[in-house]
Amino acid sequence: MSQQLAKAEKEIRLNKFLSHNTKYSRREADKLIESGRVEVNGKVVTDLSTKVKEGDKVKLNGRYIKPKSMHEMTVIVYHKPKGELVTKKDPKGRKTIYDSLPKRYAHFVPIGRLDFASEGLLLLTDSPRVADILMRSNLERVYNLKIRGSITHAMEKAMQEGMKIRGKKGAHEKSTIEEMEFAPFFAYQILKNESNYSKIRVAIGEGKNRELRRFFGHFDREVLDLHRISFGGISLNNLPKGKTRYLSQKEYDDLHAFIKAQQEAEYLTRKETKNREEEENS
Structure with missing residues (x-):
């Protein structure tokens, strides 16, 4: 295999x-x-x-x-603060995560992104293949958000059922993506709901660019704070901002099991596709 x-x-x-x-x-x-x-x-x-x-x-x-081999992989958790870009170099000279990370992690690859104004858990690995698998996965990502204004029934319905939007509210100013489709959220919990600002915890399975800012922007709600607290069951816990930690043995075991399952599923999908194409051409 x-x-x-x-x-x-x-x-x-x-x-x-x-x-x-x-x-x-x-x-x-x-x-x-x-x-x-x-x-x-x-x-x-x-x-x-x-x-x-x-x-x-x-x-x-x-x-x-x-x-790097997946069997040799190392994965770290970084508590990214606001004001850092998730990139190796910025043409404008702005601060990146690699300015803060210890030099021994200079070759590590970020698993997904958090934008300049967002903070929280960021996973990095020295295995590009692992990074690719996890970025494309539907593993649960959990965020705490503070938004300007109240949370409405229409917003809750969209979180429960998913939706497709057109427009770029909440997107980066240089974004060319006009449409975005949102799958139903895995879960959400309203922590505070008031007219001036609200707090909510959401769990989603996608990692699209500025997805949550665009979701709430569609309802004319500005995201004031966005803090990712977990990814695929790996949590920040009490890790201070700007600091890193290695995965625990259990976290590694769970990660290896997930990657193995994903590989086998991808292989079976490719095999089925190849067999179907051969049957159609025979």
């Missing part, structure tokens, strides 16, 4: 591979590629659209880059 799963690994762009497995950002990786300092399977590549797959041999400045 493991060999079959390995063959099913998807290709990724070379700059993403370099960013995940070295200290360089994707922009810096692009410059390295363009300058002819990267080799794939013994050949210098300068094409930024180059993709690599499992088994490809990648060299940077003449040295092989060893990709």
Whole structure:
């Protein structure tokens, strides 16, 4: 099974591979590629659209880059404060999480995002494949929010049933996404509901960009504070802002079990698709 799963690994762009497995950002990786300092399977590549797959041999400045294995993975919890970007480098020189994280985590990949004005639990890993699996998963994400104004029945109905919106209220000013669909929330708990401001705890299974800000923005409610307190059963607990911790053994065990199940499900889906295509073409 493991060999079959390995063959099913998807290709990724070379700059993403370099960013995940070295200290360089994707922009810096692009410059390295363009300058002819990267080799794939013994050949210098300068094409930024180059993709690599499992088994490809990648060299940077003449040295092989060893990709991280899921079996060797390390995952950390970071309590991100407001005012930090979840990126390696910012062209405007703004503070990023990597300015605060210990240097030994410079090559770790964030699992999902929290925007500049948001805070709370952020998972990071040294395994790009693990990051990809968890980002695409529907694992529960739990947030505490403070919004301007009251929580209405229409908002509760949308949380219970899901909805599709058009418009960019609550989105980043440079966002080009005009429409967004929201699945029903896993759960929500209204902690305070008053005309000036309200507090609510929500559990969702998606990680779309500024999803909650856009959800409440649709109802003309500004999100004043957004604090993620857990992801996939991994919680902040009493971790201070700006600090990190390793996962507990139980958290690792649960994570390994989830990843194994996801891999097997992905393999079976690919196999069924391939069999169906072969039957249609026969």
